[in-house]
Amino acid sequence: MTTLNSTPSAPHYLSLPDARPVTTQAVRAATHALDNALHEQSMMCLTADPGVGKTFTLYILCEQRPTLPALRLLPRPQARPEDLRHSLHHALNLPGDPPQDAGICDDYLRHALARPPRLLAIDEAHQLSASCIEYLRYLHDDPVPQVTILLLASRPRLRALRSQRALLSRVATWHYMEPLAPDEVLTMLPAFHPLWQNAPSRTLAHLDDMWGHGNLRRWAALTHQLQAHRRRHPGHLPDPGALLRRLQPRLAPTS
Template sequence: MTPTEHAPHYLSLPDARTVTTQAVRAAGHALDNALREQTMMCLTADPGVGKTFTLHTLCQQRPTLSALRLLPRPQARPNDLRHSLHHALDLPGDPPQDAGICDDYLRHALEQPPRLLAVDEAHQLSASCIEYLRYLHDDPVPQVTILLLASRPRLKALRSQPALLSRVTTWHHMEPLAADEVFTVLPRFHPLWQNTHHNTLARLDDMWAHGNLRRWAALTHQLQAHLRRRPDQSPEPTALLRRLHPTLAPSA
């Protein structure tokens, strides 16, 4: 395991590594099945578990995969998706103003090679944008697998769309790190945790992180800040927690 350059870790942690967890492997298996069938898949997780980071990781692990990643603004219109796709495909010039002409360009560009079209924060999509994705999915010309990333608390917004319910073949939910997985993942995620006692990791996970990688990144950030100030003094777990949430760890 080596550090991944430019990995989109939360807070851009120096020396953070990309670790293929059980959840990432399971998501990769589900994605490979969707790619073989060129179908629609929805990847969900609680905030901070790592949906977007998992997408980056899976794409890095599949260097031959042609992936288009879209992050539409809330309540985007179909024209917004058209324009985003036009730029993601690196097509020349500005997107045509006429929707039909623009769609013809996009259909031709998406014909080859087969691509993954990943839409982050898909729970924010309007009904008209979901209809547009349905159009791309049902059209026999574009060779696309559509991956929707959504926060589990907002999943109801997607499940309420009839156009998706009959087309999404996989609703894959990512779980946070299991309690025992924390002991193996954290030392590989960042060298600052390599010599940390299991009891300390378990206490931090139980009181704050709960297997959530974004929270572990925040803890790592606080640990780095402490060691910059006091390089010869290892912090107590309560000291780290007080900086993140004062009510979690009362003063000693």
């Protein structure tokens, strides 16, 4: 299980040079939902289709709240409760190695989580085992830890979380992030990357209809291809179809 307890600048897919974070309607809606969860110290699930920007949104939310202690964990598939305990121990910067005794380790964690109020964010939460879900239930129900639990899960994998009865009655908010609306694409893309600042609206609309579908990861891949074209052909604007052909999988010729 990987621990991510710092708050670096929000990363872009493919580490695009000159890409800038943009606050979309979906990010604002997720921010509002998280504010309510933080106020209630409840459990929330943030879900979206792959590439819409769940993890990116988490970085943005943490950057907007620099005084909020945030613990961000990325579990490996079927992580065990002891993996979760050890990751929390390191994320909280507790001294020494995590105690081998689960009860003693839990006492240390409960004391460390007592104050200040914290956000515990679990990315790719659909990978959690049932026993880890039960451990999160334990942290949620215990009155000592002052923690808001945020679960991030891909929408196609959401069934794995919803099948956990321990979560169904405890997740106060199941928040779905919408892709960019077609009209929002026209305003967000020029703000996202300078390569799109002078692109005609009809070109952006065509590319979104044929490829982007309001998905930030797909638009990042398209921007990456545009950058590569500009390096090879400075000053020459590519045909949108040429960009799309580089992104579409090619079928092997049949004999």
